[in-house]
Amino acid sequence: MNLTLKVWRQKDAKSPGKFETYEARNISTHASFLEMLDVVNEDLISKGIEPIHFESDCREGICGTxxxxxxxxxxxxxxxxxxxxxxxxxxxxxxxxxxxxWRAKPFPVVRDLIVDRSSFDRIIQAGGYISVRTGGTPDANALPVPKQNADLAMDAAQCIGCGACVAACRNASGMLFMSAKMGHLSYLPQGQAERSRRALAMVRQHDSEGFGNCTNQYECEAACPKEISVAYIARMNRDYALASAKEMAGVE
Amino acid sequence: MATTTAPAPTTQRPGTNGANGTLDGKCPGGPIESHWDHYKAEIKLINPANKRKYQVIVVGSGLAGGSAAATLSELGYQVKCFCYQDSPRRAHSIAAQGGINAAKNYQNDGDSVYRLFYDTIKGGDFRAREANVWRLAEVSRNIIDQCVAQGVPFAREYGGLLANRSFGGAQVSRTFYARGQTGQQLLLGAYQALSAQIRAGGVKMFPHTEMLDLIVVDGHAKGIVVRDLWTGEISTHMANTVVLATGGYGNVFYLSTNARGCNVTATYRAHKRGAFFANPCYTQIHPTCIPVSGDYQSKLTLMSESLRNDGRVWAPKKQGDKRPPQQIPEDERDYYLERKYPSYGNLAPRDISSRAAKEACDDGRGIGESGLGVYLDFGDAIKRLGEPVIRERYGNLFDMYEKITGENAYQQPMRIFPAVHYTMGGLWVDYNLMSNLPGLHVIGEANFSDHGANRLGASALMQGLADGYFILPYTIGVYLSSEAGKKLPPADHPTIGTVRKEVEDRIKRLTSIKGKRTPSSFHREIGLMMWDKCGMARNRDGLQAALKRFPELREEFYQNLNVTGEGGGANAALEIAGRVEDYLEFGELMCFDALHREESCGGHFREEYQTEDGEAARDDENFAYVAAWEYKGTGQNPYLHKEMLEFKKAHLAVRNYK
Incomplete structure (x- = not known):
């Protein structure tokens, strides 16, 4: 098959970008979209034109690149x-x-289709973990976890951190991403000790990175390649409200 | 290489570091059961205040690198961690599906450290080092405890305790899993631990940064040269020790189940600086992957081996039979695994199943447009059990298959073909996980140590995390304490500038050729040749032909390569070209090793060395050793160092699965 591509080209974050038009010729219908771009890029390099820069790695839907x-x-x-x-x-x-x-203020363009998503890493660094040192942990079966909770934790933990939720959102909110990590950890007994602290720290980091808030459009859920539910956002809001109240009352 | 014949059985160079001039793995003495305990009791410790004075470079942020960087920082070391991905959470460990083994014996089915040890040694066709494998089996139990404490959402039973499943090569259920995404969940556990340490200031993270060379000062690995893939900036980093956790070299075949970015550059550049490369010819070909559909294809996707529990593998009996599978009557189908291996049938081991598929296709009976594929048919299972049962067991895999191929495997058989999946070879390391090059530690898939000539399912995740969480954090102290009081080389040390200049010159050379061929076209050509000559089956003529072709290809590469743009800024073509440049030499080393190993074992099948019924014929008398190659210059024969393998606990036996 043959297609016409209008592709965003931008040298770096500081330079202005624009659409360029390229032809994709003799593409197999069995090819993936990225393989189609590979073919176009081979053709561009042969003509001495720099290839379209985009990121990809595992090419099986799990790395989130x-x-x-x-x-x-x-x-x-x-x-x-x-x-x-x-x-x-x-x-x-x-x-x-x-x-x-992806077009969002917290995801500046690096080149063409590559954006800098390090803001996501900083949200996790703010508190998206359970503080545990290597070694000295109890036997894995010492702490039973009800199967339904383990399953809910796993549903949220599937997030691949790609950022589609932000790109889909009119507010460029990172709340589906952030709530998935909080949901993963808050459904597990191991995650309880830091639950309030985590909610406060992650939400504050999220806001300081320039992500917007959720106004219940649910575009994020529709765009999520792992089909993560917006119900985790509601759960996160509840955690955050409780943690804020406790903080104000000086309980925690 | 100067000649294309196998090197004569080597007389060892005197003075390599063991008895009789052979390589010494430095394993502790005494009974194997207490090696690791004794070792830990006797090694020199570094006190917490002093740990702060040591800097450690970790290259790679997968299961091995991520867990090592986090743990070393917790201990107090100053860590710099590098990865080529835009975030450490994306390392290719993330794609592992099946699970992770551990000798927990939660199922009360008779598992033990000994059984996990023996299964791993036997699965590796008696080509791994016993002491390392015993230690691996021992610490496997700690890994599960650690991961659960981090919040890894492993599958559970209704009582709330952990669930297990069984995997190939074992008679017990010792595999822990998180749906079909075990690698992802374990990696996120390590990434979270790493993130906590980055926040605490113990780890400085360098994402989208690729290691291009190793800096060796006075015979010790003390630093690396890297390129920022977004800005093009070259920089040097120095530390007391360097840890490589850079994964395997499966992408030398161009098409594999590895991620696009996986490459051999870090380990190969270390090899060129003096680190021995061990057993490069040991590669694992996985039997059930989605076949290649055309030359545009960029990677291959694995379909879990568990499908062979209910699927029947077949090819048409007639050559060139292009009818749709439904129109091929039962008596014109060849269920070749059931025919050739009646007792194991469709559950024959990985290497045997892969080779049998290749035979059918070589015979002109392959299916699909390319003729490189066989059927995995669920028709009988659906008739017997009903579609809902099959959907419940394998629904996610059938969905993934449909997403990629557009075919419904409930209605027509899946098309499958073997694909390169994992590489057992890697940089040689001793019991301390240190290379022959002092100061260079190598962990995870990047080293050679634990899987011998073939890896069992669910063991790669185990090894990566064992190395990073529980082994390296102890063993690294052995080297560092021996360096106590020594200062890092000063920033103006001439070697640092020289290595940096070499890297810059290499980039200039690649970007200035401006010939006609794209970097990927060279990569594809190397891959096709490696698959053909050094893939599932190898023979002398094929390997010699490949060895002859490599120098020619290199010459063409340096005359006719086209890298658009210059070194500055993001440059995708340059990234690929740099990796391909290393494959052009590394592929030659693989073929050389495969040619020298005149036996068949595990993933290395030499057609000249097989039993009458076509099984691998191992030669323990002449080849029960690790082949560790020393770099002697591009185009020169590498020098063979041998580490003799002794089997005191697991006695050498024919690996019979019939």
Whole structure:
């Protein structure tokens, strides 16, 4: 199949960017979207033009590296699919496809379709963990966890940290990402000791990075390649409210 | 290489560091059961106040590197950690599906440290070092405790305790898992521990940064040269010791289940600076992956081995039979695994299943457009058990298969083919996980030590975390205490500038050729050749042909490569070119090792050395050793150092699965 691509090109964070038009020729419908870009890039290099810069690594939907908005939808809009697993059979012959980076203030563009998502790392560093040293831990079976809680923790822990939730959100909110980590840890007994402290620290880091707040549009849930539920945001809000109240009362 | 014949059985160079001139693994003496306890009791400790004075560089942030960086920082060392991904959470350990082994015996089914040890040694076809494997089995139990304390959401039973499942090569259920994403959850545990240490100031993290060379000062590894993949900036970093946790070299085959960015550069550059590379020819080919669909393809996707519990593997009996599978009648199908291995059937071990699929395809009976594939058919299982049961067991895998191929495996058989998955070889290390090059530690898939010639399922995660959480944090003190009182080389030490200049010159060279061929086109050519000549089955003629081709390819590379842009800023073409440059030499080393090992063992199958019924014929008399190669210059024969393998606990036996 043949397509026309309108791709965002931007040399670095400081330079202005613009759309360039490229032709994708003789693409197999079995190829993934990123493999289609590989073919286009090989062609560009042969012509002495620098390739379209985009990030990808595992190409099996788990590392969370790939990140691009296709025709206005993060990861291309197929349910539960990262762009590395989006296949060309979903496109039409002759289609014009627009490709852009994640657009959000806390994700500055590095080059073309690559953005800097280190703000996500800093949110985790603020408190997205259980403080435990290596060694000296009790036997793994010393602490039973009800299966339904373990399953709810796992549903949230599946987050791949790609940032599609932010790209989809009109407020550029990182709350689905942040609440998934809090939900993962707060459904487990090991996560209780730091639950309040974690809620305060992560939310404050999130806000200081320039992410917006949730106004219940649920675009994030629709865009999430791991289909993480917005119910975790509600749970996070409750944790944060309780922790703030305790902090104000000087209980914690 | 200067010649393309196998080197003659080598007389050892006098004075390599063991008895009789052979390599010494420095294993503690006495009964193997108490090695590690004695070792820990006797090693020199560094007091907490002094640990702050030591700087450690960790390259890689996967299960091994991430857990090591976090743990070393907790102990008080000053750590710098580097990864090429944009975040340490994305290292390729994240893609491991199945699980992690541990000798917990929670199932009360007779598991023990000894059984995990023996299964690993036997699975590795008696080519691993006993003392390391025993220690691995021992600390496996601590790993599960640690991960649960971190909040890793392992699968649980209704009573709230941990669930287990069984995996290939074992008769007990010792595998812990988190749905089909065990690697992801374990990595996030290590990443969280690492994040806590970054926040606390003990670890300085350098993401999107690639190591391009090792700095060796007065014979000791003391630093690295790196390139920031976003800005193009080259910088040098010095430390008291360097830890490489940079994974395997499966991408030398171009197509593999590895991530796109996985590469051999860090370990190969260390090899060129003096570290021995051990057993590079040991590679694991996994039998059940989604087949290649065209030359645009960028990677291969694994389908869990568990599918073979209910799926039947077959190929058409007739050559070139292109009918859709539903139209091929039962008596024209060859269920070749059931035919050749009646007792194991579709659950024959990985290496045997992979080779059998290759045979059917070589015979012209492969399926799909490319003819490189066989069927994995659930028709009978669905008839017997009903579709809901199959959906419950394997639903997520069927969904993934459909996402990639667009085919519904409930209605037609899956197409599968073997793919490169893991590499057992790596930099040589002793019991301290230190290379022959003092100050260079190597952990995880990047070292050679624990899996011998073949790795069992659910053991890679175990080894990465064992090395990072529980072994290196002890053993690194042995080297560091021997360096007590010595200062780091000064920033203006001439070696630092020289190595940095070499890296810059290499980049200039690559960007200035401006020929006609893209870096990826060279990579693809190397990959196809390696798959053909040094893949599932190898023979003398093929390996010699490959060895002849490498120098020619290198010459073409340096004359006709086209890297667009310059060194500054993000440059995807340059990144690929630098990695391919190393594959062009490393592939040659692999073929050389494969040619020299005149036996078949584990993932290394030499067609000349097989039993009458086509099984691997091991030669313990002549090859029960680790082949550790010393770099002697590009195009020169590497020098062979041997570490003799002794089996005192697990006695040498034929690995019979019939």
């Amino acid at each position: 790939c990140s691009m908005v296709i025709d206005g939808l993060p990861h291309g809009g197929q349910p539960g699919t990262t762009v590395c697993q989006l296949h060309m059979r979903y496109f039409q012959e002759g289609q014009v496809v627009t490709i852009e980076p």
